[in-house]
Amino acid sequence: MKYVAHTAHWQFLGLMFGVLAWILIVATTGLNEWRLWFVSDVSVVTSGVAWVGIWRACFYSHALPVVENCRSISISDSFAPAEIPVAQVLMVSALVCGLLGNLSAAAAMRTVYFSMKDRRNVGTLFRLAGGLYLLTGACSSVPLLWNMYSVLSNRTIHFPPDFLLPAAPARQQLGAAIIVGLFASALMLVSGVLFLCYRYAWEALGDFREPETRPEQKSGLPNGDQRGQDNPAFLREDNS
Secondary structure, three states, X not given: OOOOHHHOHHHHHHHHHHHHHHHHHHHHHHOOOOEEEXXXXXXOOOOOEEEEOOXXXXXXXXXXXXXXXXXXXXXOOOOOOOHHHHHHHHHHHHHHHHHHHHHHHHHHHHHHHHOOOOOOOHHHXXXXXXXXXXXXXXXHHXXXXXXXXXXHOOOOOOOOHHHOOOOOOOEEEEOHHHHHHHHHHHHHHHHHHHHHOOHHHOOOOOOOOOOOOOOOOOOOOHHHOOOOOOOHHHHHHHHO
């Protein structure tokens, strides 16, 4: 059996990148700080800034009974621009693909480091993990880049009156969620490339069949006795 544990150190690093990137994508999906809306009228939004995410829009106000005011954004809301419902779908898809990618990568690394019997599926596991990592990076980077473009071009959102937010802010700024998400997407893409570049992801490791046990050789001794017998010549020398 060929020893290959020393050949997958970069892929182990890729697994660490993949786990970290998936955690950051989870955080990015749940954060509200995708867009920072700075408003000129601070009579309601007394903090002067609102946080617009893909699931809700929030702001602080001392003029309302509740200090932190949030309104949910649904995928079926007609006022939401296309990049927000697309982000909702793709970010959830990225979470699922990233989780499956981490499980596949962990199984691949376990096979390389600990399995000494059957490693016939190691190539499939590495290719599957690499493909899922790349798919995760693509699913997360598309909505992030789209929303980043909307922020930089100062696109408007026609919120309903109950949101208490203007359609056009004084200016917009990238939120922490987009920055963290882009970093996580880059890590995912790096992990995918590392797993797909693994040598044995595309080359066979050879014959994986366990060596057959050889039949016991027949003894040349009388009656097939396997035990050794004393040499009479040595016995005579000891007695003399």
